Amino acid sequence: MTASECVFCALLAGDGETTWVARRRHASAFLPLPAGRLSPAHTLVVPNDHAVGIQDASAPSLQAVILLAQEIARAMATSLGARGVNILNASGPDSDQSVPHLHLHVVPRWAGDGLDTWPSGVSDHPVDGGWLADVRAALNP
Template sequence: MTVLPAMDCVFCRLIGEGTAHWVAREAEAEACAFAPLDPLAPGHTLVVPTSHYAGIFDTPPDVLARSMTLVQRVATAMRTTLGATGVNILSASGPGSEQSVPHLHFHVVPRWADDGISTWPTGVSSHRPTADPLTHLADALR
């Protein structure tokens, strides 16, 4: 089952227009990854299904599985290319969850022991890489 993009959805517009800062985007893939507007840490990445599903409750299991496979690939790339010692994965679904965009998405946030985020998920990392982390992640995911 393919769900057409909802053009009033900011993520569907980004996917359709191709204007995001892409970390992983492959033709015919059911999930993609891009940089959020307000990253919590260097390399913070959003993973979203390329078709529009509002949240976890209406996403078909096969699409959810492929999205989580990309979440795992992004997390692994954060560890191997950015030297992250851990990741936080955050997703909110439904009106009671404070979901910011009604399109299923997963925040994959690299973490380091000394990153200074003491109030997860509202803190911002003090970790400062020497090179562009998103470019390194995109290269690792190709």
């Protein structure tokens, strides 16, 4: 998918309607559609430049996204009394990513709110016993 085909890029360009929470030079935040909100004030934070996921985002985009997510989490604590947040992300075709544009879900949380965002299962995909050495080698080419 190219940026010209991306729904989030279209929103960033002013095509389509959304409720903006914050607009910054390198990242922006908006509310997901009501049917997709995990809790009141659930917010999406995206880089203003197109990146499909965390794997291909630039360092400046990643920094801008995480710093805006932090800003929003702090604002949720101050204004809503949300003493916790969950930051959720799915990146890549095998992650159940719903929109192929990097985005973080900032989900405000309150004690006893009834939401469980922690995974309830584990992957049964087998990996080679040398996976750790392989990952380390990929980190230090």
